[in-house]
Amino acid sequence: MPPILELQRDKSFRLKLMLVCLSVALSVATIYVVVSYRLAADLGLKTELDSLHRQAMFLHGEILLSKNDSQQHLSELVSLVYFSKHFSVPQLYIKVSNSDMKWSMNHNIDKEKIDYLISKLPVYPIITSHIADMPNGVTEVDDVTLLWQVIQDDRYQITIVKTSQSLDDTLKFVMQRLIITSVIVFWLAAWLALTLSSWMNKRVQNKNDALARLATHDALTGLPNRLYLTNLMQSIDLCPTSIDKKSDYHNMPAPKQGSLFVIDLDKFKEVNDTFGHAAGDSLLIDVAQKLQNALNNTQTLVRLGGDEFIVWAPEMDITDAKDLAQRLIEVCNEPVMINKLSINTGASIGISHYPSHTNNAESLITLADVAMYEAKQKRSGWSLFSERNTQRGHQRLRLRADLENALTDNQIKLHYQPKVSLADGQIIGVEGLARWYHPTDGLLSPYHFIDLIEQSGRVQEFGRYIILNAIEQLSQWQKQGIYTPIAINLSPYNLLDPELLDYTFTLLEKYAINSSYLEIELIESSTSINIDYISCRLSDFKQAGIKLAIDDFGTGMSSLSYISNLNVNHIKIDRSFIIDIEQDVKKQAVAALAISLAKTFDSKAIAEGVENKAQADLLIEMGCLYGQGYYFAKPMPVEEIEPLLLNNVFLPIS
Amino acid sequence: MKKNLNSLDRIIRGVVGIVFTGFALFNGEYLQEPILEVLLGVFGALNLISLFFGWCPVYHLAGINTYKKKHD
Numbered sequence: 001m002p003p004i005l006e007l008q009r010d011k012s013f014r015l016k017l018m019l020v021c022l023s024v025a026l027s028v029a030t031i032y033v034v035v036s037y038r039l040a041a042d043l044g045l046k047t048e049l050d051s052l053h054r055q056a057m058f059l060h061g062e063i064l065l066s067k068n069d070s071q072q073h074l075s076e077l078v079s080l081v082y083f084s085k086h087f088s089v090p091q092l093y094i095k096v097s098n099s100d101m102k103w104s105m106n107h108n109i110d111k112e113k114i115d116y117l118i119s120k121l122p123v124y125p126i127i128t129s130h131i132a133d134m135p136n137g138v139t140e141v142d143d144v145t146l147l148w149q150v151i152q153d154d155r156y157q158i159t160i161v162k163t164s165q166s167l168d169d170t171l172k173f174v175m176q177r178l179i180i181t182s183v184i185v186f187w188l189a190a191w192l193a194l195t196l197s198s199w200m201n202k203r204v205q206n207k208n209d210a211l212a213r214l215a216t217h218d219a220l221t222g223l224p225n226r227l228y229l230t231n232l233m234q235s236i237d238l239c240p241t242s243i244d245k246k247s248d249y250h251n252m253p254a255p256k257q258g259s260l261f262v263i264d265l266d267k268f269k270e271v272n273d274t275f276g277h278a279a280g281d282s283l284l285i286d287v288a289q290k291l292q293n294a295l296n297n298t299q300t301l302v303r304l305g306g307d308e309f310i311v312w313a314p315e316m317d318i319t320d321a322k323d324l325a326q327r328l329i330e331v332c333n334e335p336v337m338i339n340k341l342s343i344n345t346g347a348s349i350g351i352s353h354y355p356s357h358t359n360n361a362e363s364l365i366t367l368a369d370v371a372m373y374e375a376k377q378k379r380s381g382w383s384l385f386s387e388r389n390t391q392r393g394h395q396r397l398r399l400r401a402d403l404e405n406a407l408t409d410n411q412i413k414l415h416y417q418p419k420v421s422l423a424d425g426q427i428i429g430v431e432g433l434a435r436w437y438h439p440t441d442g443l444l445s446p447y448h449f450i451d452l453i454e455q456s457g458r459v460q461e462f463g464r465y466i467i468l469n470a471i472e473q474l475s476q477w478q479k480q481g482i483y484t485p486i487a488i489n490l491s492p493y494n495l496l497d498p499e500l501l502d503y504t505f506t507l508l509e510k511y512a513i514n515s516s517y518l519e520i521e522l523i524e525s526s527t528s529i530n531i532d533y534i535s536c537r538l539s540d541f542k543q544a545g546i547k548l549a550i551d552d553f554g555t556g557m558s559s560l561s562y563i564s565n566l567n568v569n570h571i572k573i574d575r576s577f578i579i580d581i582e583q584d585v586k587k588q589a590v591a592a593l594a595i596s597l598a599k600t601f602d603s604k605a606i607a608e609g610v611e612n613k614a615q616a617d618l619l620i621e622m623g624c625l626y627g628q629g630y631y632f633a634k635p636m637p638v639e640e641i642e643p644l645l646l647n648n649v650f651l652p653i654s
Numbered sequence: 655m656k657k658n659l660n661s662l663d664r665i666i667r668g669v670v671g672i673v674f675t676g677f678a679l680f681n682g683e684y685l686q687e688p689i690l691e692v693l694l695g696v697f698g699a700l701n702l703i704s705l706f707f708g709w710c711p712v713y714h715l716a717g718i719n720t721y722k723k724k725h726d
Contacts (some may be wrong), residue, residue: 177687184693191712198716 012610013204018196025189029182037174044166046164049136055081056134056149056160062529063096063156067406071103076636078105098114109161113141117161121150138164195357203227219283221301223290229310232300233361255314258354263291264369266346271338273496279338290497294331297503310365318353318384325349325382348375349382357385358513370396380493388565395441400452402438407458407465412436414469416486418627418644418651419606422620425650427520429485433635454493463494467504470518473638482645487519487549487570495522495537505544515545521550521572522562535565542566546643552608553594563601571598575609578629582614588622595623657708658719664708671701 063076067081074096082089093114095104106114122135136149145164150157216228224232265287272280284307291309292301299313311326332347335369350372352364367385373396375383405413414432434445453462477484494500508515520523520541522534542548549570550562554577562568573594592608598605607619612630619627632651633644644651658668675698678691685691704710707723 164664176684180685180690180694183695184690187697194716194718195711198718203718 004648007218008221011159014197014201018188018193019199021189021193021196022186025186025567029185033174033178033182036178037170038339040170040173041167044170045138045147045164048166049138049149050576051418052160052162053134053136056136056158059094059096060151060153060156060161063158067350071101075105080291083107089162090165093159093162094145095159096156098156107165110142110144113144113146114140114161116571117146117148121148121159122555137387140197141259152194153521157228216299216305218305221285221303223288223292223309225302226304229300229302229304229312229365230361232312233364255354257317257356258312258314258470259316259318259324260352260364260368261311261313261321261325261328262350262352262365262372262374263306263309263332264348265307265332266376267343267347268345270345271345275339283338283343283345285439286334287347290329290334294327306478310368318351318356321351321353322384324450325351338454346377347381348372350375350385351382352385368399389617396452399438399441399444400456403449403452403456403458405460406436406438406449411438411636412465413637414466414473414486416490416641417628418633418641419487419626420632420651422607422610422625422627423615425632425652427645427649427651428626429487430645431487431489431521431635432466432473433489434466435637437634455493458498459491459493460497461607463490463497464503466490467500468507469516471507471511471513474513474517477645478513478517478641480642482642482648483517483643485517485519485547487521487547489521489523489551490525492534494536501537501544504541504546516547519547519549519552521549521570535562539564542568554590563597567601568603570604570606571601572606573624575629577613578607578609578615578619584616588618591619591624599623658713659689659704659708659710660720663710663720664705666706667701670695671698671705673721674698696702 011355056189058081061619065072069168078094082092089107091107091108093104093106095102095118118140120139134149134151136147139146139148145167146161147164148159148161152158168204169292210437216224216231236489238467246373265283268280268283268566284303286307288301289304291311295301295311295313298315299311302312304310311328313321316324327350329347332345334432335342335344337343350368350370352368352371354364357367358364370392371383371385372391375381412434415435416430418427419429420426434446434450436449438444453459466488470488473533474486504518505515506624507513508518520538522538538548547569548566549572550568551572552574553571554574560652563571571594577587577590577594579587595605604626605624607615607627610616610619610627610630611633612631616627616631634643643649674694678694678698681691702710713719
């Protein structure tokens with residue numbers, strides 16, 4: 001089972017988003033600072049070079065105009081321009097030379113650097129006819145940026161070198177403004193990242209929550225589902241392997257004990273079949289609501305699917321659990337209004353206790369399920385799991401698993417019990433009864449597996465399997481000259497299979513069997529599902545020539561309704577009315593009623609469970625001509641009944 | 655306004671707020687850029703609000719709360 005933790009909050013998401021936002025902000029700020037710095041620096045250098053050019057031109061002009069080229073004059077001029085009180089250049093080198101004079105001054109610039117720079121400058125020897133040339137530029141010498149300007153004409157050559165001041169200034173401005181701007185950009189980015197991440201986080205989280213809720217909750221009732229329960233059970237650490245997940249889920253401490261209830265509604269199937277799925281759904285919603293109201297906050301109600309609910313009550317001992325079970329039964333017994341009819345659903349509850357029964361979450365549910373099954377069988381409302389029914393529970397689980405093989409490997413076979421004419425004991429037909437030849441558990445009667453088949457959803461598959469077996473048997477017998485009808489038991493659920501009639505006919509045709517040799521005995525299985533529909537299906541079978549019988553007449557609720565709607569061929573009086581019939585006047589009355597009903601509807605009355613001659617005689621006296629029971633013969637495998645049929649034996653064999 | 659800052663967060667914001675507001679108001683000729691001064695002033699003022707009320711508007715929008723953690 002995948003843990004829901006996968007859907008839980010991704011905590012690193014916000015951090016990642018913030019880191020991304022901040023690194024974007026950082027890189028944008030860096031790019032801006034660098035570009036702005038270079039731009040400012042280039043502008044500054046260009047301005048300085050311009051200015052240097054003008055200074056050089058000015059010096060050149062002065063020298064040309066003064067006609068006084070003494071070095072004294074030059075020194076005065078330079079000091080006036082560059083080293084005044086208000087404005088003083090920190091570093092400067094000037095050299096003026098002509099054919100007969102060489103003057104230079106150096107203020108604070110390393111001599112080696114100057115020499116190196118001069119050697120690189122494009123200075124030409126003075127040529128009389130040389131056109132004035134004014135190269136200038138920026139050269140870096142040992143990490144010091146030097147600006148230089150050379151002016152030369154046919155008489156003078158002037159070289160000015162100074163260090164750049166604009167770079168320092170630029171750096172200063174950048175420090176002041178751009179850094180502060182970057183701080184503000186950073187702040188805005190952090191703000192944006194926080195807001196953005198929380199907004200996205202919230203959206204993702206909402207989606208996650210919705211998904212987690214979808215995954216862990218039942219859409220119909222809104223109750224938690226099996227996945228939720230599994231996670232809950234893991235989180236409360238009934239399984240020692242999941243200690244690390246404990247704190248993540250609901251922060252529940254591991255309980256010292258607890259009780260688990262499996263609740264199964266008794267009549268849900270009937271409501272669903274009779275009133276439709278919408279009514280079934282509204283029943284489930286109502287019951288879920290009622291159950292929820294009966295529980296307190298610490299107890300968890302889970303819908304397992306269908307009409308099965310589970311209640312997990314931590315810290316509840318067995319005594320309290322019994323009380324709660326009783327209360328839940330009462331809650332389920334309260335009538336629910338469906339289609340303006342008050343319907344009383346009823347429920348069976350199985351209880352298992354942790355840790356006295358088991359300390360494993362999965363088997364806790366299984367044990368409660370076993371107990372619930374026990375309660376359903378006994379119709380006792382609730383049942384506490386006990387060691388006594390462990391074995392039975394295990395057997396059930398094993399049988400459930402083996403069921404698939406049973407059908408594919410033909411482990412289920414029909415046994416046959418003769419139906420006889422009471423007067424002379426002649427066999428008029430046989431009833432096919434399913435027996436499971438289980439590889440390890442031996443021969444099993446339907447009591448052990450019919451409800452498993454109904455629960456596993458294989459009812460229709462099983463119905464077809466039985467029909468196939470019966471028709472194959474009929475075919476074999478007819479080849480041997482045995483023309484005895486076989487009756488098979490079908491539950492109303494089988495008749496919900498819309499293809500069943502076609503299936504039966506195809507088989508009858510394939511084996512060339514007359515349809516009158518097949519009888520369908522309708523078990524009511526205490527249900528009264530959609531009578532109209534069932535009647536309609538039955539009438540199709542009847543029209544096709546297949547004989548119909550009402551099984552266990554007198555116990556079901558709808559027998560009379562079937563009889564009045566359909567002309568059934570046989571009415572089988574339930575064995576409970578035949579046992580002790582010779583002493584019990586009331587049972588005689590019921591039997592007499594059944595017999596007279598059968599006469600009215602032109603059906604044969606067949607008494608089930610005839611155990612002695614006195615009963616047979618009494619029944620003949622009352623007008624019932626047919627019977628079956630241990631007095632005549634038990635159900636027997638095909639090898640045993642074949643000789644009886646072949647030899648046309650009259651029962652009982654005395 | 656519900657508090658959403660723990661005391662350390664609050665103190666850091668207080669210091670940042672005082673420094674930035676002070677700088678924005680009293681930097682003299684240092685910045686020479688009114689836009690920056692206004693932005694710094696806003697930044698400082700928001701931090702000062704956080705100092706006084708123990709509440710940060712951005713945390714509020716982002717749904718972050720550092721106040722509870724100390725008391726859990």
